[in-house]
Amino acid sequence: MTRIIEVDAHRLEKWVDGFAARHDGVTSAVEPGRVLLVGGDGTRAVGETFEHERIGLVLVRRGGHAVGVDEGGELTSHKCGTRYVQSRTKAGGWSQQRYSRRRGNQADSVVTTVAELACKHLPPGRVDALVLGGDRKLAEQVLTDPRLAHLRDLERRTLWNLPDPRLSVLKDAARRARAVRLTLDDE
Structure with a gap:
């Protein structure tokens, strides 16, 4: 049985x-x-650390977003917010297509907002590593902004299993970013 756990450093x-x-x-x-x-009974634990002084965080979901900088374990700069993105509808035909376009436009607006915040809080040279979290597709769309090209090549850790980003979620993501991620293989 294989499990992944996070242990604070x-x-x-x-x-x-x-x-x-x-x-x-x-x-x-x-x-x-x-x-x-390697345990005496054959159990193995392989872990990876994420040791960086300054970590940038970009968390985005359809219900909220957060951008921040963690320096040495302290959140030094951050901005959190919410944007409305309509949920799916069961209406069929033209209505379904109209609502789908509206939902897409609202999601694009969230991506634009988060990219603007990332430009402000994560300028070139500000961070050594990056944490992406929330909705994988939206978070990766944020990094397609040409102004954020400097973030694409940074060492990265992902946290896709996050709820809608709020300040408490951002703080928890910063803590989890610095944790040792261990993969346990029980034989």
Whole structure:
């Protein structure tokens, strides 16, 4: 069985001790950006770290958006907001097509708004890495803006399983960005 878990970096040592206790000891190898643990019972945990001083966050869903900068574990700059995007309708024919176009136009408006915020809060040289979260399609559309070309090549972590972005969600995403992401393989 394979599971993915996130462990805050400051808790990793204690988590490894618990892993060793649960799996008959542990053999470990820690390299920059990577953690490998093998328990005495054959259980493996492979982890990746995301160690950057300044992380940019771009979170977008149809119900909300958030852009921020996390420096050393502190959210130093952020902007959150909501935009209305109509939900799907069961009406058929011309009405369905009209509502679909309207929904598409409203989603495009959200992407434009988030791109503007990203230009303001994440100018070139401001961040070392990027976290994208929320709706994959919308978040990737934000990065197609030519003014954000400097963000496309940064090391990236994704958090697609987020609720509508609010300040609390942005803070949690910043915490999760710095966590060690471990893949556990139980034999």
